[in-house]
Amino acid sequence: MRCLAxxxxxGKRSERIDALAAVDSNGRSLVRTRLDPRGLDRALRELDDFAGPADVILGHNLIHFDLPHLRAAAPDLRLLGRPALDTLMLSPLAFPRNPYHRLIKHYQDGDLVRERRSDPEHDARLALTLFEDERTALGKAGADLLLAWHWLTSRGDDLAAFDALFEALRFSPRPSDPDARDAIGRLLAGKACATRGGAVVSGAGEPGWPLAYVLAWLSVAGGNSVMPPWVRHQFPQAGKLLAELRDHACTAGDCGWCRDVHDARSELRRWFGFDDFRAEPAMPGGGSMQRAIVxxxxxxxxxxxxLPTGSGKSLCYQVPALSRYHKTGALTVVIS
Structure with missing residues (x-):
């Protein structure tokens, strides 16, 4: 796969392209800076010619930033018809424990200095390096996860590059709908509400990316994992899906997930090792006040x-906070 990053x-105010750079898989580069309107038109034609041999256009936030600006400046560019891969979109899949891997400009090589902060060539080269890291990490994912991601991230003609990437990683073409839904069901088993998981599997695929990010997060949930804020902002359905799958208890008696993680005493035992809440202070009608609050x-x-001093007030917010973090990665703010 010959890539061009x-x-x-x-410009923040002008919304005009001030500089551009492209780097191919062989390390050759095209750099044009300090572009006025006439120079920009010439630079874009040079970029289009430079992109000639590339199979795929690559970039960090390419699909939602660079390509729209290129399309606005010169809608007839041939490179706009090439398949596009976005390293920003791939990062939460490849690195669910650390989705900011290499994403802060130049932090890896210590070049975060004023004269390098706006260096498009450096950033294009960084995108190529990041893509190689992502491809390596994705190749280590489980078979079901790769199959599900392949199906979910390649729905649509404009996502052909993602289809090609996962086909190369899996050595297999895009999976069928039944195979993909079966894989998603296996990935959700024991990690989400069985009732709601069944409904999600039945309707899986539209939209695809939010569920892909949820599955990535679930693969490491409960540990040092985070769903990036930009994912929740750009794909709000991801957060809604996660809450639907893990943060709302169903009433089905055979749903082991809900019986366990939505049970206050089970969560007390999970996080603090206690079998039950304090009997006192008690509710007016009887029963532990601690448990009722939790x-x-x-x-x-x-x-x-x-509650009076020494009656275990801290536990009343600690158990729900820890439980919610475990289920959805949510942050609880305590004002004391």
């Missing part, structure tokens, strides 16, 4: 608890 520098908070309800 592209990076643009765009159950209400875990269910997402509003609760005001007034």
């Amino acid at each position: 592209i990076d643009l520098e765009v 159950e209400q908070a875990m269910a997402g309800g509003h609760v005001l608890g007034l």
Whole structure:
């Protein structure tokens, strides 16, 4: 796969391309800076010619940033018809424990200095390096995960490059709908509500990327994992899917996931090793006040608890907070 990495520098106020660079798989580069309108037109034609041998156009945030700016500046560029791969979109799949891998400009080589902050050639080369790291990491993923990602990320003609990438990684063409849904079902088993998981599997595929990111997060959930804020912003359905699968208890008696992670005593045992909550102070009608508060908070309800000193108030917010982090990676803010 012959790749051409592209990076643009765009004026924040003018929204005009001020500089551009392209680097091919052999390390050859094209760099044009300080572009006025006439120089920009010439530079874009040179870029189009330089892209000639490339099979794939590559970049970091290429699909939602660079390509729209190129399309606005010169909609007749031939390179706009090439398959496109976006290293930003691939990173949460390849590195679910650390999706910011190599994403902060130049932090790897210590070049975060003023004169290098806007260096499109350096960033284009970094995108190529990142892509190689991503390809290596993706190749180590499990068979079901790769199959699901292949199916979910290649729905549409404009995603042909992702199809080609996963086909090369799997040594197999895009999976059929039944095979993909079976794989997604296996990936969700024991990691999400069985009832809601079944519904998600039945409707899986539209849209594809949010569920792909959810599956990546679930593969490392409960540890040092994070779903990047840009994913939640650009693909809000990802956060909604995650909450639907793991943050809402169903009433099915055979759903082991919900019986376990949505049970206050099970979560108390998981995080603190205690078998039960304190009996005192008790609710007016009987039963542990600690448990009542935790159950209400875990269910997402509003609760005001007034307990005397030494009665275990901290546990009342710690258990719901830890449980929610485990289920969805959510942050709980405590004001004390």
